[in-house]
Amino acid sequence: MASVSVTRLWRFARSVRTNVLFSAVVIAWALLCARSASAQSGGSNAQVGFSSSMQGQPALFQPSARPTLRASLSSPAFAAFGSPAGQAQSAETTNNKPDFNRWGITFGSGVDVPIGSNSRTYHTDSVGFQFGVVRYLNRYVGAQLEYDWDFLGVPDSVLANYCTNCSSADAIVNALTLNPVLKFHPNGRFGLYAIGGGGYYWKKTRFLSWSGQEICYPTEGCIPVQSVADSWSSNAFGFNAGGGITCRLGASRVKVFAEGRYTWIDNQTPSSGGGNYPPAYYRTTFIPTVIGIRW
Numbered sequence: 001m002a003s004v005s006v007t008r009l010w011r012f013a014r015s016v017r018t019n020v021l022f023s024a025v026v027i028a029w030a031l032l033c034a035r036s037a038s039a040q041s042g043g044s045n046a047q048v049g050f051s052s053s054m055q056g057q058p059a060l061f062q063p064s065a066r067p068t069l070r071a072s073l074s075s076p077a078f079a080a081f082g083s084p085a086g087q088a089q090s091a092e093t094t095n096n097k098p099d100f101n102r103w104g105i106t107f108g109s110g111v112d113v114p115i116g117s118n119s120r121t122y123h124t125d126s127v128g129f130q131f132g133v134v135r136y137l138n139r140y141v142g143a144q145l146e147y148d149w150d151f152l153g154v155p156d157s158v159l160a161n162y163c164t165n166c167s168s169a170d171a172i173v174n175a176l177t178l179n180p181v182l183k184f185h186p187n188g189r190f191g192l193y194a195i196g197g198g199g200y201y202w203k204k205t206r207f208l209s210w211s212g213q214e215i216c217y218p219t220e221g222c223i224p225v226q227s228v229a230d231s232w233s234s235n236a237f238g239f240n241a242g243g244g245i246t247c248r249l250g251a252s253r254v255k256v257f258a259e260g261r262y263t264w265i266d267n268q269t270p271s272s273g274g275g276n277y278p279p280a281y282y283r284t285t286f287i288p289t290v291i292g293i294r295w
Contacts, residue, residue: 101253104134104142108257108292112150115262116285123171124153128288132179139186144195148175150263150288159207162277166207166229173265173284174202177240189248191255196241201265205280206231232280238265242287246294254295260287 108130114123132146154169163169177199184192211227242261249256265284274281 102136104136104294106130106132106134106144106146106257106292106294108259108290110288110290110292112152112286112288114152114284114286116283118279118282119285122154122158122279122282123284123286124155126151126153126170128290130288130290130292134181134294136181140183142181142183144179144181144197146175146177146179146199148173148177148288150175150286152284152286154205158279163207163209163229166209167226169205169207171203171205171280171284175238176200179240191246191248192243193246194243195259195261196239198237198239201236201238201284203234203236203265203267203280203284204231205234205277207277230277232275232277234267234281236266236268238263238284240264244290252295254293257290257292257294259290259292261290262287 110128112126112128114120114125128148128150130146130148132144134142134144136142150173152171152173154171159166159169177197179195179197182194184194207229208226209229211225213225214222215225216222240261240263242259244257244259246255246257248254263284263286267281267283269278269281
């Protein structure tokens with residue numbers, strides 16, 4: 001009885017910790033974007049100084065400042081707006097902005113939220129990770145080969161109905177998908193994108209129980225070890241669709257992103273009937289909400 005209480009307290013603490021951590025990451029993401037935008041705007045706002053020796057006159061009208069003014073008017077940066085050759089140079093610079101590269105990498109982590117009657121009944125919120133390699137055709141369109149690892153919990157009420165001696169249960173989903181990406185406003189500090197595709201999903205549901213063994217550490221003490229009491233595999237094709245927002249960090253190609261996607265997995269009940277836990281084979285639907293970095 002005590003072990004069951006400890007397990008429930010641990011799950012509650014883990015759920016609270018997951019959501020608090022995700023909220024903290026969201027706030028950090030927003031502050032990082034705001035600070036980066038402020039730093040760039042502050043660095044680009046050049047102001048004309050004043051000289052006390054000229055009785056408050058702008059330094060622009062001092063003789064020593066005039067050569068600097070003439071030099072700036074003849075500089076390539078100014079010529080880019082005043083001559084056809086400069087306009088061509090400006091267009092070439094625009095086409096070579098650091099935002100565009102043929103290849104990109106994305107990595108993120110966040111919270112998985114089950115939706116739908118079956119998934120919400122037999123799963124709880126938990127965590128997930130995402131890693132992808134992107135091949136861009138141009139600034140707006142690309143394809144992302146992606147690996148996802150999602151961890152879904154099982155409610156205590158469900159666990160009690162199917163296994164009275166189990167300490168916990170979970171469902172782990174590994175996925176390999178190919179997803180087209182469509183970017184909006186890719187050259188700005190803030191951007192939007194749509195993403196969606198499909199692939200294969202490996203889902204394994206596990207019931208765990210206390211093994212009676214412990215792992216002991218010199219300073220942390222001993223921790224009870226859980227072992228797999230029973231498990232069920234349900235692999236199937238599925239699809240996902242969603243979008244996100246990006247924020248560029250300074251003048252680099254690195255962006256932080258926040259994303260949400262609807263995920264649907266076509267799990268099927270086997271001819272044997274699903275054994276002693278049929279919900280392991282129900283269709284799985286959830287929304288991974290991810291925050292990460294693209295570059």
